[in-house]
Amino acid sequence: MYLALLVIFLQCSGLYTQEGVFTFNTVEIKVQPSVKVKNGAPMSIVCRADISKNTDFQLKHNFTIFKDGKLVFMTVTDREDAKYEISVARSSDTGEYECTVEARGKTKSSNSLHVWVKGMTKPILTAEKEEVLEGEVVKLRCELPEEVPPLHFFFRKIKTNSIPKEKRVFEPYRNFSEVEFSVEEADNILQFDCFGRRFVQLEFEDSEHSNTTLVTVREPFIKPTLNAKPSSNITEGDRIQFECSTVVARMRDIEILLQKNKTILKSVQDEVLKYSTVATLEDSGEYLCKVEQGRASKTTKLNVVVSELFPKPTLAASMSNLDENKELTLSCSISGFRKANFSILRKNSNGDTLLKNSRNLTMRVNVNDTGSYTCKAEVKGIVKESKPVRINVYAPVSKPTLSVVSGLPEVVLGKPLWLICRSAMGTPPIIFTFYKGNEVKKRVTNDTYAMFLDENIRQNDKRGYKCDARNNHSSGMKTSNILNITVIVPIRDASLGSIPYGEVEDGSETAFLCSVKEGSWPIHFKLFRKTDREVLLFEQIENADRVMWHKKAMKKQDTGTYFCVASNRANVDVKSHPITISVILATWKKGVIAAFSLILIVGAVTLALYWFLRKKKKAKGPSLEMSGSALATNLTSEKLTRQPNDGDYYSGSGYIEDNENHVKSADESKDSVENRHSRIQGHPDAT
Numbered sequence: 001m002y003l004a005l006l007v008i009f010l011q012c013s014g015l016y017t018q019e020g021v022f023t024f025n026t027v028e029i030k031v032q033p034s035v036k037v038k039n040g041a042p043m044s045i046v047c048r049a050d051i052s053k054n055t056d057f058q059l060k061h062n063f064t065i066f067k068d069g070k071l072v073f074m075t076v077t078d079r080e081d082a083k084y085e086i087s088v089a090r091s092s093d094t095g096e097y098e099c100t101v102e103a104r105g106k107t108k109s110s111n112s113l114h115v116w117v118k119g120m121t122k123p124i125l126t127a128e129k130e131e132v133l134e135g136e137v138v139k140l141r142c143e144l145p146e147e148v149p150p151l152h153f154f155f156r157k158i159k160t161n162s163i164p165k166e167k168r169v170f171e172p173y174r175n176f177s178e179v180e181f182s183v184e185e186a187d188n189i190l191q192f193d194c195f196g197r198r199f200v201q202l203e204f205e206d207s208e209h210s211n212t213t214l215v216t217v218r219e220p221f222i223k224p225t226l227n228a229k230p231s232s233n234i235t236e237g238d239r240i241q242f243e244c245s246t247v248v249a250r251m252r253d254i255e256i257l258l259q260k261n262k263t264i265l266k267s268v269q270d271e272v273l274k275y276s277t278v279a280t281l282e283d284s285g286e287y288l289c290k291v292e293q294g295r296a297s298k299t300t301k302l303n304v305v306v307s308e309l310f311p312k313p314t315l316a317a318s319m320s321n322l323d324e325n326k327e328l329t330l331s332c333s334i335s336g337f338r339k340a341n342f343s344i345l346r347k348n349s350n351g352d353t354l355l356k357n358s359r360n361l362t363m364r365v366n367v368n369d370t371g372s373y374t375c376k377a378e379v380k381g382i383v384k385e386s387k388p389v390r391i392n393v394y395a396p397v398s399k400p401t402l403s404v405v406s407g408l409p410e411v412v413l414g415k416p417l418w419l420i421c422r423s424a425m426g427t428p429p430i431i432f433t434f435y436k437g438n439e440v441k442k443r444v445t446n447d448t449y450a451m452f453l454d455e456n457i458r459q460n461d462k463r464g465y466k467c468d469a470r471n472n473h474s475s476g477m478k479t480s481n482i483l484n485i486t487v488i489v490p491i492r493d494a495s496l497g498s499i500p501y502g503e504v505e506d507g508s509e510t511a512f513l514c515s516v517k518e519g520s521w522p523i524h525f526k527l528f529r530k531t532d533r534e535v536l537l538f539e540q541i542e543n544a545d546r547v548m549w550h551k552k553a554m555k556k557q558d559t560g561t562y563f564c565v566a567s568n569r570a571n572v573d574v575k576s577h578p579i580t581i582s583v584i585l586a587t588w589k590k591g592v593i594a595a596f597s598l599i600l601i602v603g604a605v606t607l608a609l610y611w612f613l614r615k616k617k618k619a620k621g622p623s624l625e626m627s628g629s630a631l632a633t634n635l636t637s638e639k640l641t642r643q644p645n646d647g648d649y650y651s652g653s654g655y656i657e658d659n660e661n662h663v664k665s666a667d668e669s670k671d672s673v674e675n676r677h678s679r680i681q682g683h684p685d686a687t
Contacts, residue, residue: 020057024108025050029065029099031115039119043089045073047099047110048081062102068095089117092148094200116200120207121146123153125194131216133249135296136183138215142194143176144207152197153177157190158212185298187217221248224256226289226302234279236309237380241276244289244300257290278381279306310337313377315344315386321472322365324395330361332375332386340377347372347388365393367427394473397426402467402480405451410486412570417454421467421480424448430471437463459487486520490570493517496527496563496579503582504554506589512538514564514576515546523547526565529558530578559583 031037032044047063063082065073073084086093094117099110121144128139142153150172157165169177181192191214196207224246234240248254248271256273258265260283266275277283284306290299311334318329332342342359345352352374355361363369372388404411405418421432432450434442444450452467464484470477498504499511514525525547527538538549551558563578 020104021054022059022103022106023052024101024103024106025052027099027101027108027110029097029110029113031097031113035113035115037089037093037115037117039089039091039117039121041089042085042087043093043115043117044086045084045097045099045115046081047084047101049101049108051080051103059103064100064102066098066100067093090146091117091120091198091205092146093117114201118205120144120196120198120205122208123194123196123210125192125210125213127192127213127215129215131218132183133218133220133296134183134185134187134298135220135294137180137295138183138190138192139178139180140192140194140213141176141178142196142210144196145175147175147196147198147207149173149175150198151175151177153194154197155179155181155192155194157181157192159187159190182295183217185223185296190215190217218249220250220293220296221246221254221291221298223298224289224291224300226258226287226300228287228302228304232302233305233307235307236280236283237382238279239276240279240283240304240306241274242287242289242302244273244291246271246291246298248293253293255292257292258287259290260285260287280382281306281308309382310334310340310377310379310384312384313340313342313375313386315373315375315389317373317389317391320390321392321394323473323475324366324393325364326393328363328365328369328391330373330375330389332359332377334377337379340379342375342377344373344375347374365391367393367395369393370427392427392472394427394471395425396473396475397423397430397469397471397478399423399478400432400467400469400480402465402483404483404485409483410488410569411457412488412490413457413459414490415457417457417485419452419454419465419467419483420449421452421469422449423469423478426469426471427473428471430469433468433477435466435468439463457485457487459489461487488569489518489520490572491516491519491523491566491568491574494564494566494574494576496576498562498579498581501579503584504558506556506583506585507553510551510554510581512549512551512562512564513546514549514566516566516574517545519545519566519568519574520570521545522568524567527562528565529560529562531560554581554583556583 026049028048028050030046030048032046037043045065047065049061049063051059053059058078060076060078061080061082062076063074064071065082065084073082075082082099094115096112096114098112101108124143124145126141126143128141132138138157140155142155144151150170153169153171153176155167155169155177165181167179167181169179171177181190183190191212193212194210197204199205224244226242226244229241229243230238242258242265244256244258246254246256251271254271255267255269256271257267258273258275266273273289284304287302287304288299289302290297313332313334316331316333319326322328330344332344334340341357343357344355344361346355347353348371355363355373370391370393372390374388375386377384377386400421400423402419402421403409405420411417419434421434423430423432426448428447429445430447430450432444432446433440434444434450434452436454441454442452444452450467454465464482466480466482468477468479494514494516497513499513500508504510512527514527516523521543522541523543523545524541525539526536527549529535529537540547540549559582561578561580564576565573566576567573
């Protein structure tokens with residue numbers, strides 16, 4: 001029985017498994033009514049799964065909807081679609097939506113869909129105070145409660161007949177913002193509003209404007225009044241008094257200032273300011289009274305015109321340029337006005353010096369009186385000053401001196417020549433004129449000296465230089481003495497020679513000649529020998545283009561390379577090409593050595609021959625001597641009877657002659673060698 005039930009269960013399970021096969025084809029997500037929804041309107045997010053089955057059977061589906069990656073809706077149903085309904089859509093519902101369906105372990109997701117809820121909620125604006133004083137601030141708060149940051153907030157301050165003032169605040173992490181607006185002068189009833197802005201789909205979207213908030217402004221003090229007494233139109237010399245006043249709600253921190261241009265003339269911490277002065281032409285202009293309390297300030301302006309009582313005086317001089325010890329007269333006057341107190345002054349860097357309280361001044365001047373002079377005139381306490389007059393008093397120039405800047409009156413050919421002309425006395429400016437011969441070369445205006453550069457120097461240029469100096473003194477110009485310049489020609493092409501040249505016998509005299517092709521005298525000559533170092537042998541200054549030096553007895557250690565150096569006041573050393581001197585053995589010394597060598601050779605040969613004959617004689621003994629005599633007789637006889645062409649025999653006497661001739665030939669050969677050796681030592685290439 002149990003076996004039968006098991007078989008039936010397995011058959012049913014296999015049938016169920018075979019019938020429960022399915023697959024997801026697609027999963028789609030849609031928005032109703034459209035992907036762009038008006039703010040406040042209803043919308044629905046619909047997710048639908050397209051599924052294929054092998055048979056018709058029920059299947060539970062798990063639907064999940066995400067917005068910007070966050071879960072917003074989930075349901076389980078046997079239907080193949082699900083709906084996420086939003087009754088009132090807000091801008092915060094804008095975003096990327098995606099749907100995922102899961103069934104029996106299988107999952108399928110839709111593509112993402114962007115939904116844009118167009119329009120933003122109306123912001124709410126509140127003010128911290130509804131009534132403020134001028135100089136205080138209004139604190140505002142704008143809120144978008146249903147919006148999601150980041151958000152931009154715009155606040156506006158609105159006044160009648162003026163352009164609204166706007167402030168912008170970016171809030172990256174909250175949906176509200178706060179700002180402050182200053183309350184300024186003439187602010188009465190202020191209106192404020194705000195609106196929000198967000199960035200969606202690469203474009204900005206603005207909310208509608210908030211409610212308008214009204215703020216009433218009260219004055220802490222009234223606008224000040226500014227008066228001038230006796231009038232705002234007065235004559236210089238009259239006293240003018242300014243009065244500035246206001247009415248304040250409370251006296252704390254109140255301040256009144258009177259200023260002209262940007263100069264504050266007076267300030268008080270009170271409701272009334274008074275200021276008086278004797279009017280001058282410089283007092284004409286616009287005056288401003290300003291009342292300040294905290295941040296609040298109010299101003300009033302008044303224009304004042306001061307008429308001229310008398311014009312500025314004029315100072316006249318009898319002469320503006322004059323010689324020292326001459327008389328100068330200064331006169332001060334006012335056009336069309338004679339009743340005034342006059343004074344004449346000299347202007348200095350440390351202040352003016354009063355010369356005389358008078359209209360006129362006459363004095364004998366010296367160079368120290370050079371300067372600027374003015375006069376002043378006083379009427380009714382008003383003092384006016386004339387324009388300055390420049391007076392120049394001249395001392396005559398002294399005779400100038402002309403010299404070379406480097407010191408000596410000479411110049412190296414090819415080098416520039418700097419001349420300086422000085423005048424020890426004379427009031428500047430001084431005009432210096434340079435002449436070369438009678439030709440004007442340059443004019444320079446300076447105080448005490450001037451310089452001239454001549455770059456065209458020639459070797460045979462004989463023209464002298466002079467300069468003259470003059471200033472505005474009536475005595476005229478002074479001329480210097482004529483300055484003659486020596487032109488120094490630099491050394492050119494130094495050369496060195498010797499007699500004898502090349503090889504010099506030991507103990508003989510040698511003459512060295514150093515000369516130059518061109519150069520101004522005197523010339524400084526130096527002679528050097530160079531082996532492993534340079535040795536100065538001779539130096540001399542000559543008023544000539546050459547110098548000769550004699551070396552009395554040359555020695556072996558005098559062998560080496562010789563050169564000379566020539567220079568003059570051009571301070572340029574010119575070096576000659578080197579020559580080589582070889583000191584060889586003297587001829588008489590060679591003869592002595594040859595004779596001594598020959599004696600030694602002859603002595604050695606004689607000694608050797610003697611030793612050889614003596615040894616041979618000892619070897620033969622007495623018997624040989626006896627038989628030798630008989631043999632000699634036979635040989636002599638036999639020689640007379642033999643034919644001359646018999647080559648098997650030769651005479652003893654002939655051998656002795658040949659031997660003697662051989663010795664003589666050796667001696668003659670040795671003499672020949674000695675003579676040949678003597679001739680090579682005298683050759684220039686013997687070394």
